[in-house]
Amino acid sequence: MIEFRSVSFEYPNSRAGIYDINLSVNTGELLAVLGHSGCGKTTLLKLLAGFEQHNQGSVWINGQDQANIPCSRRELGIVFQDYALFPHYTVLQNVIYPLKIKKSSQAEKKAKEMINLVGLSGNEGKYPSQLSGGQRQRVALARALVFQPKALLLDEPLSALDATLREEMRNEIVSLQKTLNITTFLITHDQEEAMTMANKVAVMAQGRIVQCASPEELYNNPLDLNIARFVGKTNIVPGIVKGADRVETPFGLVQTRTHRFANNQTVNLVIRPEQVQAVDSATQNNAFAIEKILSTRFLGHTTEYQVSLKGYKMKFEIANSLTSLTHIFIPKQTIHVLNGA
Amino acid sequence: MKRITYLYLVYLGLPIALLLVGSFGQSWVNTLLPSGFTLNWYQEIWQTTAYRKAFIMSMQVCLMVCLLNVLVITPLVCSLLLKGNSRALQATRLFALLPIAAPELVIGFGFILAFTRDATPWLGATWLLVIGHFILTFPYFFFTLMADMERSAFTQLDRVAQSFGANSMTRFTTVFMPLAAKSIVAGLMTVAAISLGEFQLSNMIAGFMNRTYPTLLLQAFYGATGLACAATVILLLLAITLSLLSSYQNSNKNRGAKA
Numbered sequence: 001m002i003e004f005r006s007v008s009f010e011y012p013n014s015r016a017g018i019y020d021i022n023l024s025v026n027t028g029e030l031l032a033v034l035g036h037s038g039c040g041k042t043t044l045l046k047l048l049a050g051f052e053q054h055n056q057g058s059v060w061i062n063g064q065d066q067a068n069i070p071c072s073r074r075e076l077g078i079v080f081q082d083y084a085l086f087p088h089y090t091v092l093q094n095v096i097y098p099l100k101i102k103k104s105s106q107a108e109k110k111a112k113e114m115i116n117l118v119g120l121s122g123n124e125g126k127y128p129s130q131l132s133g134g135q136r137q138r139v140a141l142a143r144a145l146v147f148q149p150k151a152l153l154l155d156e157p158l159s160a161l162d163a164t165l166r167e168e169m170r171n172e173i174v175s176l177q178k179t180l181n182i183t184t185f186l187i188t189h190d191q192e193e194a195m196t197m198a199n200k201v202a203v204m205a206q207g208r209i210v211q212c213a214s215p216e217e218l219y220n221n222p223l224d225l226n227i228a229r230f231v232g233k234t235n236i237v238p239g240i241v242k243g244a245d246r247v248e249t250p251f252g253l254v255q256t257r258t259h260r261f262a263n264n265q266t267v268n269l270v271i272r273p274e275q276v277q278a279v280d281s282a283t284q285n286n287a288f289a290i291e292k293i294l295s296t297r298f299l300g301h302t303t304e305y306q307v308s309l310k311g312y313k314m315k316f317e318i319a320n321s322l323t324s325l326t327h328i329f330i331p332k333q334t335i336h337v338l339n340g341a
Numbered sequence: 342m343k344r345i346t347y348l349y350l351v352y353l354g355l356p357i358a359l360l361l362v363g364s365f366g367q368s369w370v371n372t373l374l375p376s377g378f379t380l381n382w383y384q385e386i387w388q389t390t391a392y393r394k395a396f397i398m399s400m401q402v403c404l405m406v407c408l409l410n411v412l413v414i415t416p417l418v419c420s421l422l423l424k425g426n427s428r429a430l431q432a433t434r435l436f437a438l439l440p441i442a443a444p445e446l447v448i449g450f451g452f453i454l455a456f457t458r459d460a461t462p463w464l465g466a467t468w469l470l471v472i473g474h475f476i477l478t479f480p481y482f483f484f485t486l487m488a489d490m491e492r493s494a495f496t497q498l499d500r501v502a503q504s505f506g507a508n509s510m511t512r513f514t515t516v517f518m519p520l521a522a523k524s525i526v527a528g529l530m531t532v533a534a535i536s537l538g539e540f541q542l543s544n545m546i547a548g549f550m551n552r553t554y555p556t557l558l559l560q561a562f563y564g565a566t567g568l569a570c571a572a573t574v575i576l577l578l579l580a581i582t583l584s585l586l587s588s589y590q591n592s593n594k595n596r597g598a599k600a
Contacts, residue, residue, distance in 0.1 A: 049504060072506045084494065084501045088519040097515075098505035147505065 001027050002048065002151055002183060007057035009047055018043050018207040021057070025151075025200070030177055030184040032194035034230070035204035041187045044204070045155050048185060050074050061150055077144030077182075081156040083136040085128040091115060091139050092124035098147040114146040115139075117176070134165045141176065151183040158193060170197055191231050195219065203227050219272075221336055228270045228338065235314050237269040238340060247337070251309035255285045256335040266340030273304065275334035276316035279327045287329040357577065363570030375567070382571035391557060392572065399554040402467070403536040406474040407529050410482040413475075415525065418486045419517045422496055434487075437480045448476065449545035456546075465548025473546050474536045481535060482528040489524035490517075523590065530587030537579050 002025040010017035018040040025031040033041045046052040048059060050071030059066045066074060077098075085094050092108070095115055099107035115124060118138040128136055137157065144152055157173070158166045174197050177184050188194050194201045195215040202212040211223045222228040225236060239247040239254065241261045247254045247269060254269060261267055282289050290307045297304040302317040305325065316328060364382055366375020386392045421430050440448065452473060456464040463469050495517060502512045540555040547553055554576060561569035 049500075051500060071500075071503050072508065074504070075506070076504060078501065078504045080497060080501070082494070082497075084497050086498060086501075086516065086519075097502070101502075101505050101507045101511065 001025065001060075001062060002031075002185060003060040004044070004048075005058045005060065007047060007054045007059060009043060009052060009054045009056075011043075016040075016043075016207070018047075018204075021209055023202055023209060023212060025183055025185060027183050028181040029199045030174070030186060030197060032186040032188055032198035032201045033204055034188055034191060034194040034201050036189060036230075039204045040207040041189075041204050042155060043207075045078075045153055045185065045187050049076055049078055049153055075147070075150045076153055077147070077149035077151070078153045079137075079140045079144045079155065079157045081159055083128070083140045083160075085136055085139055085143070087128055090125050090127055091120060091131070094128070094139055095142045095146050098143060102147055104147065111142075111146055114142040117179075118142045118172075133161050134169060137161065137169055138172075141173065145176070145180060145182070149182070151185060152177065154184065154186045156187055156189065159188075159190070166193075173197065195231070201231075203230065222270065222338070225268060225270075225338060228336070233273050233315065233317075235269075235271040235273065235316075237271060237312070237314075239267050239269055241265045241267055245332075250312040251288055251314075254330065254335065255332050256337055257332070258337055261337065261339070268338045268340045270336040270338060271314070271330055272334065273316040274302070275331060276314070276318070277329045277331070278318050278325055279329040282327050284329065286332060287327050289327050290325060293325060360570045360573050360577065363566055364574045366567055366570075369566045379567070382565070382567040383575075385568055386572055386575065391552075392554075395552050395554045395557040396575075398467075398551050399537055402471055402474055402553060403533050405471045406478055406536045407532055409471065409475045410478060410529065410532050411525060414479065414483050414486060415518075415521065416513070418483065418490055418521075419513060421487070422490055423499060425496070433483075437483045440477050441480050445477065445541040446545075448473070449542045452542070452546045464546055465551070467548075467551045470543060470547050470551060470553070473542050474539060477539060477542060478532040478535050481531045485528035485531065486521060486524050490521055493520050495520055527587060527590040530583050530590055534580055534583040534587065537583070538576065 002023075004021045004023040007021040008017065008019050016038070021044065023031070023044075033044055035041045043052065047054050048061075050066065050069065061074065061076075086097065089097065092111055092115065096107050096111040099110055104110065112121075112124065115121060118141055120135060120138050120142065123131065123135065128139065131139065137160075140157075154173070158169055161169060170193060186194070186197060195218075198215060200212060201215055201218050202209050203218065204210065205226060211218060211227050213221075218227065218231050222231060228234050228236065237249050237251075237254075239249040241258045241263055242248045242253065243263060245255055245258050247256055247258060247267060249269065256269065258267070279287050281287070288309050291310060292308040294306040294308055294313065296306075299317065302319060304315060304317045306313060306315050307325075307328070308314075309328075314328075363369055363375055365378055365380070367377025367379045367381075369375035417433070421433060452469070453464060455461060456469060498516050498520070499512050502516050507515065538555060539553070540559075543553045544556045544559070547556060554572075558569065558572050558576065561572045
């Protein structure tokens with residue numbers, strides 16, 4: 001188990017850093033730290049790995065305070081963005097390296113087993129320069145896992161790969177993580193990566209954790225507009241609460257749950273594009289007539305439409321089988337209401 | 342442009358060609374080219390104790406300077422890169438540039454002033470000559486190694502090794518040294534070429550018993566022309582060999598970097 005307890009850190013002669021981080025990752029869990037460049041997510045990894053020392057708070061791994069434990073004794077497997085394989089060593093030599101350092105018995109056998117597990121058998125004698133990006137990533141993974149570390153730290157591990165390979169590696173990493181039941185700390189700026197791989201996602205902004213929740217919770221109930229915009233596509237519709245469960249928007253009255261808000265309070269409605277449905281008429285609540293279709297974009301299994309509802313632009317995605325598009329329906333339970341202030 | 346290039350090549354090549362011809366000429370007095378053919382001058386150099394001793398001394402100094410460069414500068418570069426202290430790096434760069442900026446004459450006078458006192462009577466000692474050459478070659482080895490290692494992913498690879506539990510010495514031998522190997526060899530070629538050909542400082546600080554080969558060459562020109570030519574050709578051959586090895590090493594290094 002990994003824990004950050006009120007951890008703060010600032011780089012010397014700089015105001016960049018992280019502030020009051022409280023975070024825990026349970027054993028066997030995969031936590032993704034998601035955020036834009038410069039938000040402090042890699043700093044978090046550096047503190048966990050012991051590459052930097054925090055100014056305040058404490059970092060715990062498996063119930064042990066890491067304050068006086070150097071990086072070399074934390075026993076964490078780290079995979080870097082650009083693989084960081086030793087160029088002068090072969091695949092086998094790279095994977096065996098941690099075992100040799102730890103004077104592990106049957107090092108070669110263990111290394112070969114791990115190479116096999118990541119699907120690289122037959123490549124033991126090759127040098128990193130002779131491998132593809134995906135293969136290098138697998139070697140990096142094998143090397144990070146071979147010595148049975150307390151946790152696996154992944155720093156933007158897929159960002160250097162192309163889209164197809166990224167998806168393939170995503171599945172493989174999750175599968176490996178589950179097979180080995182290893183606590184994993186994933187740093188990423190890719191929301192899709194975080195949502196599809198993690199049990200829990202911590203969203204970071206300006207050195208702070210702004211929300212930490214399951215991917216479903218984060219997607220359906222974001223705490224603020226920034227998170228809503230960052231995690232998936234969304235329509236942000238401004239409105240004013242008009243009585244129980246009714247919000248007045250630029251395109252009409254929308255029925256939604258408003259119990260947390262006062263009458264006449266300004267709010268924002270978060271409407272996910274894929275939750276919007278096409279209907280034939282505006283006879284039911286939350287159904288609105290389309291004034292004009294502004295654009296259509298074929299996305300493969302769906303089509304993305306941008307339409308005008310009484311002059312208000314809204315985006316949504318629906319199945320390709322549609323023949324005519326006159327009205328849309330927004331299910332009440334799919335709308336998330338946020339404070340508009 | 343072509344004509345200028347040819348003129349430049351003649352300017353550069355003619356003295357070398359004359360030295361080569363002169364080293365095999367039997368007699369060369371007041372004529373454009375020497376007369377006769379002989380290998381005696383080379384034989385005489387080898388048989389003359391002073392030349393042989395000077396040649397061996399030059400080789401010994403060169404080897405010691407190479408060793409000193411590796412032993413001092415390699416860990417220094419490694420430590421500068423790992424500490425990431427920009428002030429220390431800046432200061433070392435400045436210090437490394439001094440031997441290039443200051444004329445050798447100035448360094449030589451500095452040595453004479455510093456090491457002819459009662460408390461420091463070491464002028465003429467071989468170890469002082471080695472230190473002198475080390476100071477002169479420091480920038481060439483330091484900047485070669487520093488530039489290559491800054492371009493490499495060394496600091497990240499060191500962190501990886503650290504996270505696996507490797508101590509400083511293991512990281513130095515298993516990460517830094519293999520990454521730096523080609524740069525070290527390339528740097529040493531330059532160091533050796535400079536040390537073997539160095540005249541000015543050696544002439545000022547070497548003693549009678551530890552004169553280097555280039556300092557002895559000066560005396561050769563007071564004697565027979567053929568002997569002087571042969572002695573110079575030997576030095577020239579050494580310099581050319583080292584230059585070729587150095588450029589071969591550099592092209593190998595660049596090919597490796599591209600791969």
